[in-house]
Amino acid sequence: MRYSTACAACRNRRRKCLVPQDGGSCAYCADQNIACLRAGSIHRPARPRPTSSSPKQVKQSVPTSARRSSPVADVPDKALTFELAELYFKYIHDQFHSLFHRPSFILDLHQGNAPPVIVYAMMALSARFSTNPFFDRIPPTTRGEHFAFKSNTLLNLRDISVTTIQACVLLGAAAIVEGEAAAESVYYSAACRIANYLDLPNLPASNPLDREVNLRVYWTLCMIDVWCSAGINLPREMTRREGVPYPMDEATFLNMTVNSSNSLDIIPSQSREDSLLAQMIKLNGILLEVNDAIKQLNSAQGDTNFADTVQTLSPRLESWEAALPPNLRDTPENLHLFASQGLGRIFVAIYLGYYHFGQLLFYPYLDEEQRQQQRQDGGHSPGTPTAFQPRAEDYAGRCKWFAMSLSRIIATADATPGCDVRYNMVGHITVVASSVFIHTLLFGTDQGELDAARRQLEGNFKVLVALRKYWPALEVCFARLRTFHSLCRRSMDTSFRMDRWMVRFLTEFARPVGEEEREDEGMDLGPWVVGDVVGV
Template sequence: MMALSARFSTSSHVSGTDPRERGRGYAKECERLLDWNDVSLTTIQACVLLGAIAITNGNPASESIHYAVACRIAQLLDLPNCPVTSRVDQEVNIRMWWSLNMIDVWSSSGVRLPRLLTPKEDVPPPMDEIAFLGLTRSQGFDVTIEKKQQSSLLAEMVRLNRILLQINDLNIRASERELDAETILSNVENLSKQLDMWLEELPDHIRDTRRNMERYAAQGLGRVFVAIYLGYYHYGQMLFYRFLHEDSQRLTTHARHYAEKCKQHAGSLCDIVYASDEVPGCDVKYNMVGHVLVIASTVQIHSLLFEADDSNVTKAKTRLEKNFCFLTRLRDLWPTLDFCMDRLMAFHEACRNSADTSFRMDRWMVRFLVEFASPVSDKTSNSNVDNPWSLAGLGITPPEMEAI
């Protein structure tokens, strides 16, 4: 935890140290203390943290190894059914199990390897966070959870993650096997309905409103609340992204519909990032935000290139400027943001060279969307840009740049 959090410290003792370097010593000590032979929950938790540290430094192989060990130990222990002495320990195991299931989906897709865990239908969803935080080990199993507390933030993340699994699989299959248009459209329609159903079935207290964000922030859960919608909006832009190319070519009527949905998801993703920065206790400064914001930024580039409505072009330009400022701030904290910035500039350069083909959902694009911690092979060279990490490099020169 210290290795991950040291970069945020305001202590004078570390003020002269690069925030991206502050955690290295702690990470090495954690690696030294890790006992791979200790088949326990503690080892699972340590592996998850070390995996998170590895990915922040742009090392997806090390991340994958640590997560694989965590998943395998969870299977050996049959973690959700492990004998325990209290409801607290049982819920910790359940939450850890579902967290590993979610990690397994995006981590395995990021390195293009088979998943390790299969969701178990007999494992209950995580309970409401406030109810969980109110539990004590002295209660044993003599705890009653009210029905209104059944829905939880983590449980909604689990439901969403199942849809992400299908979206990733579709994009990969379509790029590798060249699925016919009818099959792709059928899959997209099905997944679109699943996303819509998830949103419709949400209880009112978890919906994306400023009031709910502020309420969860007051409970210390604001960042978790924002994370749900970062996931929802990102999964939507991932699902509908392929239609940006069709829409720019004016090929089909359904392309316009799904391209608009992609733009809506990308725009809402940007907006909730901005809102999270305005509500205390909701700011999202972890490295994965950089990846989803880069994808959302490429959608704004599409609007700059092909949108006919001047107001939409202005909105896209404003979002692109804000996103760039936000990404620059994240880059000061996380080494892996170098890859994100490189990706954004490489994509922009591809658009400058061939706007008509740059949004095509080919293998390069799938890698761009999924393999967030690795550099993608350049479609073009951006060596002609004096400062590749500048708004001028993106063809934008705002009258003034204000950090979010």
């Protein structure tokens, strides 16, 4: 019998175990600072020196382990490192999360002071967008894997700092785009726990810029916690605190430096209300309640409770839009204005959120509108009215309007320089909007509405194909839409009923949703293209 000479860790990860000639821990275990268990021996890592720092004493530090490696060593020259950092800020930051002050981070990168654990994680997300010849033979969907691995090996959860929070958020984002929902949840949970331990909104900072960054990181965690917890159906980690200021407006923030005056620290809360990030935070608070309401639909009192919730949340969506100053409204002029300031993509991201939350809120009324029409066509009496019935047609119409608006702004942004959105969540919300158009094609009678739905569905399919080039998780989006369409063709009478399957389809974006979960077995899915849908 042949005994393995590899350590337990390397056997588990199915990689070669590189042991120094003089023995001791293998290269992987030494880098991970874990015990190296090989047949007949255990080599333990050196025990780190204990620290006694309290949350109030923790600084925005760079982990010692993060200095062992340089991202420049993994690319042909420094210029590519800077390019990938800029691509991260162009296509990810402030749309997916808001963690850094771009000017000061880029300066740190040029001066060699940016934490490698952060730089590697940024590169893991942004390398897929690069047109540099260095990546010519590497598919965009796999370019980030090496960088994500390097960042993960540098992550030190014993370093209780803002840097570690930022690294966890980046690695969580890198995990979910690979379809690793469990890993995303662990990274985000670690980030949230550290933030709560540090009391991040009140963490002492050496200057106003660091304090503002802390606020933005805190609000980012609150927002991604809503998305992540819904995506895998787990409880939320963050509680929104009263009295935490919104982030300041983007122009003021971007013009700050580490030497900025302390007067920036006392910007009135009212002037913070109109920042772009503040609008995202407000809308995310509505999403939190929408997700909770949708999950209650299958409870004993879910029907009545949901109708009451819609009566509450619908005016809140309307009030949010009505309270916007003229320069923040969804108009072509404003889109071009923000694009000229380098803020076009975050402006689009705000409205993608608004339109998506609206289509989610009113989505269940597609089901009730369909049922009412069936009762009328069949000559049956309405029967016992449900809590949905009085405004089913109106609310179903609003769901369709939100879906149309979402698809419209994606197309408009794609045609406007500096506004195209490429972050992976666009895939999920586009799938939900597409299912609304499928409903119209199945049950609509107005020819103009049918033609518009067909055009929007074809446009959405092109969006999904374009995103598929960059994000492995888009395969899940395609599978979900394909399954949804197959169910529609198989059973038009029940495809839009608001059961547990539909709740998962709408909210649990991080996992595939199989048709077998709806007790429709034996379905032949076969080859699938957009022509199958628009021709239903």
